[in-house]
Amino acid sequence: MKLELCSVDAKFYVFKYRPSSHSDDYSIVATYKDLKKAAKVEKALEKLLEDIKKHENDYDTDWNPDEARVSQDGCKVWFEVYTAGYLEDVESVIYKVAVPQEVECYQNYQELTIRVNLPRGLTLESAMLVLEREEAEALKWFKNVCGEPKTIGVESGSQTIEWFYSGDEIYSDGTLYIGFEFYVGGHENWEVE
Amino acid sequence: MSNAEELLEEVAELARKKLSEHEASVEQVVANLEVDIETYVKLMVSEVVREFTVDAQFAFPPLQNHTPEEVKKKALEFLTKKLERDKRLYLP
Numbered sequence: 001m002k003l004e005l006c007s008v009d010a011k012f013y014v015f016k017y018r019p020s021s022h023s024d025d026y027s028i029v030a031t032y033k034d035l036k037k038a039a040k041v042e043k044a045l046e047k048l049l050e051d052i053k054k055h056e057n058d059y060d061t062d063w064n065p066d067e068a069r070v071s072q073d074g075c076k077v078w079f080e081v082y083t084a085g086y087l088e089d090v091e092s093v094i095y096k097v098a099v100p101q102e103v104e105c106y107q108n109y110q111e112l113t114i115r116v117n118l119p120r121g122l123t124l125e126s127a128m129l130v131l132e133r134e135e136a137e138a139l140k141w142f143k144n145v146c147g148e149p150k151t152i153g154v155e156s157g158s159q160t161i162e163w164f165y166s167g168d169e170i171y172s173d174g175t176l177y178i179g180f181e182f183y184v185g186g187h188e189n190w191e192v193e
Numbered sequence: 194m195s196n197a198e199e200l201l202e203e204v205a206e207l208a209r210k211k212l213s214e215h216e217a218s219v220e221q222v223v224a225n226l227e228v229d230i231e232t233y234v235k236l237m238v239s240e241v242v243r244e245f246t247v248d249a250q251f252a253f254p255p256l257q258n259h260t261p262e263e264v265k266k267k268a269l270e271f272l273t274k275k276l277e278r279d280k281r282l283y284l285p
Contacts, residue, residue: 095236098227
Protein backbone atom coordinates (compact mmCIF):
# COMPACT_ATOMS: atom_id res chain seq x y z
CA MET A 1 0.00 0.00 0.00
CA LYS A 2 1.44 3.31 -0.98
CA LEU A 3 1.32 5.88 1.75
CA GLU A 4 1.09 9.14 -0.06
CA LEU A 5 -0.13 12.57 0.76
CA CYS A 6 -3.56 12.94 -0.71
CA SER A 7 -4.66 16.41 -1.69
CA VAL A 8 -8.16 17.26 -0.56
CA ASP A 9 -7.70 20.90 -1.28
CA ALA A 10 -5.03 23.08 -2.76
CA LYS A 11 -4.37 24.56 0.66
CA PHE A 12 -3.74 21.47 2.75
CA TYR A 13 -3.15 17.79 2.67
CA VAL A 14 -4.25 14.76 4.65
CA PHE A 15 -2.76 11.32 4.89
CA LYS A 16 -4.78 8.49 3.39
CA TYR A 17 -5.31 6.14 6.25
CA ARG A 18 -6.56 6.40 9.79
CA PRO A 19 -6.59 4.04 12.76
CA SER A 20 -8.90 1.05 12.38
CA SER A 21 -10.62 -1.26 14.83
CA HIS A 22 -8.10 -4.08 14.56
CA SER A 23 -4.32 -4.25 14.80
CA ASP A 24 -1.75 -5.50 12.30
CA ASP A 25 2.00 -5.57 11.94
CA TYR A 26 2.71 -2.36 10.06
CA SER A 27 5.92 -1.79 8.15
CA ILE A 28 6.61 1.66 6.80
CA VAL A 29 9.50 1.88 4.36
CA ALA A 30 10.67 5.36 3.45
CA THR A 31 13.27 5.84 0.73
CA TYR A 32 15.48 8.93 0.71
CA LYS A 33 17.81 10.44 -1.85
CA ASP A 34 21.00 9.66 0.05
CA LEU A 35 22.42 7.80 3.04
CA LYS A 36 22.87 10.98 5.06
CA LYS A 37 19.19 11.87 4.90
CA ALA A 38 18.17 8.28 5.69
CA ALA A 39 20.50 8.24 8.71
CA LYS A 40 19.06 11.52 9.94
CA VAL A 41 15.51 10.17 9.71
CA GLU A 42 16.50 6.93 11.43
CA LYS A 43 18.04 8.91 14.30
CA ALA A 44 14.93 11.13 14.55
CA LEU A 45 12.66 8.08 14.74
CA GLU A 46 14.80 6.67 17.55
CA LYS A 47 14.46 10.01 19.32
CA LEU A 48 10.70 9.89 18.77
CA LEU A 49 10.53 6.53 20.55
CA GLU A 50 12.45 7.97 23.49
CA ASP A 51 10.18 11.01 23.54
CA ILE A 52 7.04 8.84 23.60
CA LYS A 53 8.44 7.11 26.69
CA LYS A 54 9.10 10.45 28.41
CA HIS A 55 5.92 12.26 27.31
CA GLU A 56 3.40 9.46 27.03
CA ASN A 57 0.42 11.77 27.50
CA ASP A 58 1.40 13.89 24.53
CA TYR A 59 0.95 10.99 22.12
CA ASP A 60 -2.10 9.18 20.85
CA THR A 61 -0.73 5.70 20.24
CA ASP A 62 -1.79 2.13 21.02
CA TRP A 63 1.75 0.69 20.94
CA ASN A 64 4.68 0.46 23.27
CA PRO A 65 7.80 2.25 21.96
CA ASP A 66 9.91 -0.62 23.29
CA GLU A 67 8.12 -2.93 20.84
CA ALA A 68 8.67 -0.73 17.79
CA ARG A 69 11.66 -1.32 15.53
CA VAL A 70 13.59 1.27 13.55
CA SER A 71 16.31 0.33 11.10
CA GLN A 72 18.20 1.67 8.13
CA ASP A 73 19.02 -0.32 5.01
CA GLY A 74 20.97 1.91 2.66
CA CYS A 75 18.75 4.81 1.67
CA LYS A 76 15.69 3.07 3.09
CA VAL A 77 14.41 3.56 6.62
CA TRP A 78 12.11 0.94 8.13
CA PHE A 79 9.67 1.45 10.96
CA GLU A 80 7.82 -1.63 12.19
CA VAL A 81 5.20 -1.91 14.90
CA TYR A 82 2.00 -3.75 15.82
CA THR A 83 -0.79 -1.19 15.82
CA ALA A 84 -4.30 -0.38 14.70
CA GLY A 85 -2.83 2.42 12.60
CA TYR A 86 -1.69 4.96 15.17
CA LEU A 87 1.22 6.14 13.09
CA GLU A 88 0.68 9.88 12.68
CA ASP A 89 3.71 10.90 14.73
CA VAL A 90 5.87 8.42 12.86
CA GLU A 91 4.67 9.77 9.53
CA SER A 92 5.34 13.28 10.75
CA VAL A 93 9.02 12.44 11.32
CA ILE A 94 9.31 10.57 8.03
CA TYR A 95 8.03 13.53 6.02
CA LYS A 96 9.47 16.41 8.03
CA VAL A 97 13.08 15.43 8.61
CA ALA A 98 13.70 15.05 4.88
CA VAL A 99 11.56 14.76 1.79
CA PRO A 100 11.22 11.05 1.03
CA GLN A 101 11.40 9.88 -2.57
CA GLU A 102 8.88 7.17 -1.79
CA VAL A 103 6.96 5.91 1.24
CA GLU A 104 5.38 2.48 1.25
CA CYS A 105 3.29 0.97 4.01
CA TYR A 106 2.64 -2.73 4.41
CA GLN A 107 0.27 -4.58 6.71
CA ASN A 108 1.69 -7.93 7.84
CA TYR A 109 4.62 -7.63 5.46
CA GLN A 110 5.58 -10.85 3.69
CA GLU A 111 8.45 -11.93 1.49
CA LEU A 112 7.61 -15.00 -0.59
CA THR A 113 9.18 -17.08 -3.32
CA ILE A 114 6.61 -18.56 -5.68
CA ARG A 115 7.65 -21.37 -7.99
CA VAL A 116 5.45 -22.80 -10.73
CA ASN A 117 6.26 -25.82 -12.82
CA LEU A 118 5.06 -25.49 -16.41
CA PRO A 119 5.39 -27.71 -19.46
CA ARG A 120 8.68 -26.97 -21.22
CA GLY A 121 8.44 -24.49 -24.04
CA LEU A 122 5.20 -22.99 -22.82
CA THR A 123 5.48 -19.23 -22.47
CA LEU A 124 3.77 -17.49 -19.59
CA GLU A 125 1.26 -15.95 -21.99
CA SER A 126 0.49 -19.36 -23.52
CA ALA A 127 0.20 -20.90 -20.05
CA MET A 128 -2.42 -18.30 -19.15
CA LEU A 129 -4.45 -19.45 -22.12
CA VAL A 130 -4.17 -23.21 -21.75
CA LEU A 131 -4.19 -23.75 -17.98
CA GLU A 132 -7.38 -23.91 -15.93
CA ARG A 133 -8.93 -20.51 -15.27
CA GLU A 134 -7.99 -20.27 -11.57
CA GLU A 135 -4.34 -21.08 -12.24
CA ALA A 136 -4.22 -18.73 -15.21
CA GLU A 137 -5.64 -15.92 -13.06
CA ALA A 138 -2.98 -16.58 -10.41
CA LEU A 139 -0.20 -16.43 -13.02
CA LYS A 140 -1.67 -13.20 -14.36
CA TRP A 141 -1.80 -11.71 -10.84
CA PHE A 142 1.86 -12.46 -10.16
CA LYS A 143 2.91 -11.17 -13.55
CA ASN A 144 1.04 -7.91 -12.94
CA VAL A 145 2.36 -7.47 -9.40
CA CYS A 146 5.88 -8.93 -9.61
CA GLY A 147 6.69 -8.60 -13.31
CA GLU A 148 8.23 -11.24 -15.55
CA PRO A 149 9.26 -14.39 -13.67
CA LYS A 150 12.75 -15.88 -13.72
CA THR A 151 13.13 -19.30 -15.32
CA ILE A 152 15.15 -21.20 -12.76
CA GLY A 153 15.17 -24.74 -14.09
CA VAL A 154 14.54 -26.60 -17.30
CA GLU A 155 14.18 -30.35 -17.40
CA SER A 156 13.27 -32.61 -20.24
CA GLY A 157 9.56 -32.07 -20.08
CA SER A 158 9.15 -29.11 -17.81
CA GLN A 159 10.45 -25.73 -16.73
CA THR A 160 10.19 -23.92 -13.41
CA ILE A 161 9.46 -20.22 -13.22
CA GLU A 162 9.92 -18.18 -10.06
CA TRP A 163 8.69 -14.89 -8.66
CA PHE A 164 9.85 -13.04 -5.56
CA TYR A 165 7.04 -11.19 -3.83
CA SER A 166 7.32 -8.59 -1.06
CA GLY A 167 4.42 -6.61 0.32
CA ASP A 168 1.15 -6.94 2.21
CA GLU A 169 0.25 -10.39 3.51
CA ILE A 170 -1.19 -12.55 0.73
CA TYR A 171 -0.31 -16.08 1.91
CA SER A 172 -1.78 -17.88 4.88
CA ASP A 173 -2.49 -21.54 5.70
CA GLY A 174 -1.53 -22.75 2.24
CA THR A 175 -3.78 -20.29 0.46
CA LEU A 176 -2.88 -17.26 -1.63
CA TYR A 177 -5.29 -14.34 -1.24
CA ILE A 178 -4.82 -12.54 -4.53
CA GLY A 179 -8.23 -11.13 -5.28
CA PHE A 180 -9.55 -14.67 -4.92
CA GLU A 181 -8.51 -17.67 -2.82
CA PHE A 182 -5.97 -19.87 -4.55
CA TYR A 183 -5.27 -23.05 -2.58
CA VAL A 184 -1.65 -23.90 -3.36
CA GLY A 185 -1.96 -27.43 -1.97
CA GLY A 186 -4.50 -28.22 -4.66
CA HIS A 187 -1.92 -27.57 -7.39
CA GLU A 188 1.07 -29.90 -7.37
CA ASN A 189 3.00 -27.68 -9.77
CA TRP A 190 2.88 -24.69 -7.37
CA GLU A 191 5.18 -24.03 -4.43
CA VAL A 192 5.26 -21.07 -2.06
CA GLU A 193 7.90 -20.48 0.60
CA MET B 194 -18.23 23.03 -0.04
CA SER B 195 -19.87 21.46 3.01
CA ASN B 196 -19.95 23.04 6.46
CA ALA B 197 -17.36 20.53 7.67
CA GLU B 198 -15.02 21.32 4.77
CA GLU B 199 -15.40 25.03 5.42
CA LEU B 200 -14.58 24.46 9.08
CA LEU B 201 -11.47 22.50 8.13
CA GLU B 202 -10.43 25.37 5.87
CA GLU B 203 -10.80 27.70 8.86
CA VAL B 204 -8.82 25.31 11.05
CA ALA B 205 -6.05 25.19 8.43
CA GLU B 206 -5.96 29.00 8.26
CA LEU B 207 -5.86 29.30 12.05
CA ALA B 208 -3.04 26.77 12.20
CA ARG B 209 -1.04 28.71 9.62
CA LYS B 210 -1.61 31.93 11.54
CA LYS B 211 -0.56 30.30 14.81
CA LEU B 212 2.61 28.97 13.21
CA SER B 213 3.44 32.42 11.86
CA GLU B 214 3.11 33.75 15.42
CA HIS B 215 5.75 31.19 16.39
CA GLU B 216 7.96 32.02 13.44
CA ALA B 217 11.18 32.03 15.47
CA SER B 218 10.54 28.54 16.87
CA VAL B 219 9.54 27.24 13.45
CA GLU B 220 12.71 28.64 11.90
CA GLN B 221 14.84 27.05 14.62
CA VAL B 222 13.18 23.69 14.10
CA VAL B 223 13.41 23.82 10.30
CA ALA B 224 17.09 24.77 10.52
CA ASN B 225 17.66 21.23 11.80
CA LEU B 226 15.59 19.57 9.09
CA GLU B 227 16.11 18.88 5.40
CA VAL B 228 12.81 20.48 4.36
CA ASP B 229 11.99 24.14 3.79
CA ILE B 230 9.67 26.22 5.96
CA GLU B 231 6.83 26.05 3.44
CA THR B 232 6.90 22.25 3.45
CA TYR B 233 7.16 22.11 7.22
CA VAL B 234 4.17 24.43 7.66
CA LYS B 235 2.15 22.44 5.13
CA LEU B 236 2.90 19.19 6.98
CA MET B 237 2.05 20.71 10.35
CA VAL B 238 -1.24 22.06 9.02
CA SER B 239 -2.01 18.67 7.49
CA GLU B 240 -1.45 16.99 10.85
CA VAL B 241 -3.96 19.31 12.47
CA VAL B 242 -6.54 19.07 9.71
CA ARG B 243 -6.33 15.29 9.59
CA GLU B 244 -6.77 15.04 13.34
CA PHE B 245 -9.99 17.06 13.24
CA THR B 246 -11.57 15.72 10.05
CA VAL B 247 -14.08 13.63 11.99
CA ASP B 248 -14.67 16.27 14.66
CA ALA B 249 -15.52 18.76 11.92
CA GLN B 250 -18.23 16.49 10.60
CA PHE B 251 -19.70 16.17 14.10
CA ALA B 252 -19.78 19.94 14.58
CA PHE B 253 -22.90 20.38 12.44
CA PRO B 254 -26.44 18.95 12.41
CA PRO B 255 -27.66 16.27 12.30
CA LEU B 256 -24.58 14.75 13.97
CA GLN B 257 -23.69 17.78 16.04
CA ASN B 258 -22.20 16.93 19.44
CA HIS B 259 -19.87 19.91 19.75
CA THR B 260 -19.56 23.38 18.23
CA PRO B 261 -17.26 24.61 15.46
CA GLU B 262 -15.65 26.95 18.00
CA GLU B 263 -14.79 23.98 20.22
CA VAL B 264 -13.18 22.25 17.24
CA LYS B 265 -11.08 25.31 16.45
CA LYS B 266 -9.98 25.66 20.08
CA LYS B 267 -9.00 22.00 20.33
CA ALA B 268 -7.19 22.20 16.98
CA LEU B 269 -5.02 25.07 18.18
CA GLU B 270 -4.22 23.23 21.41
CA PHE B 271 -3.27 20.19 19.34
CA LEU B 272 -1.02 22.32 17.14
CA THR B 273 0.75 23.76 20.19
CA LYS B 274 1.35 20.23 21.47
CA LYS B 275 2.78 19.13 18.12
CA LEU B 276 5.03 22.17 17.90
CA GLU B 277 6.37 21.38 21.38
CA ARG B 278 6.95 17.79 20.24
CA ASP B 279 8.91 18.99 17.22
CA LYS B 280 11.02 21.32 19.37
CA ARG B 281 11.91 18.40 21.64
CA LEU B 282 12.68 16.15 18.67
CA TYR B 283 14.57 18.50 16.40
CA LEU B 284 16.24 21.18 18.50
CA PRO B 285 19.67 20.17 19.76
